[in-house]
Amino acid sequence: MLKKVTVYFTLFVATCFFTHCATIIHGSRQTVVIVCDPKKAAVDIDGINVGYTPYLARLTRKNKHLVKIEMDGYIPYEITLKRKLDGWIFGNIMIGGIIGIAVDAATGSMFSLSPKDVSATLKSTNKVFNPTKDEIYLTVVLRPDANWQKIGQLQKLNTDNNYKKPTF
Structure with missing residues (x-):
């Protein structure tokens, strides 16, 4: 009889202890390391x-x-950290802790963020632009955006000897 009571008591304590596995194991927040080149x-x-x-x-x-x-002179980098179901929630399902599942759902502990860390390499815009008031700059783009307004078109130079240079 004492052995039976001990077994039931142990199961009861274990159920109470593990009813919200994910919340106990890792909490409602996740640490994400964000690194970038350049720093x-x-x-x-x-x-x-x-x-x-x-x-x-x-x-x-x-x-x-x-x-x-983002950093000046570089193309910005964006990523969405998505939530996915965490494996610790299955501890609640196996033990049968409905209360634990509710606690994990309410706190968000039943999820983990993916990717776990962010590592970015920013690409340079290759733009060197330091205008002064007496200078005019011309930028040539090989792949223009279709939404840009066209204000001019480059013309092929006539390479004949009769070609006169324009005067300004």
Whole structure:
């Protein structure tokens, strides 16, 4: 009889302890490391500037997050951290903790963010632009955006000897 009570008591305590596995194991926030080459690029998370790379972010698991990394002279880098079902939630399913599943769902602990870390290499815009008031700059683009307004067209030069250079 004592052995039976001990077994039931142990099962009861284990069920109470593991009823919200994901919340106990890793909590409602996830640490995401954000690194970038070059360093010291600005980091925006969900539209809010939070600092510069390298950056360690503690993000809620409950929502997806938009991470934007940008620096002058470089093309901005954007990535969405998506939430996916975390394996620890199955601890609740196996043990039968309905309360634990509800707690994990409410806190967001039943999810993990993917990717776990962000590593970006910013690409240079190759733009060197330091205008002065007495200079005119011309930029040639090989692949123009279809939405741009066209204001001129390059013409092929006539290479005949009769060609006269324009005067300004």
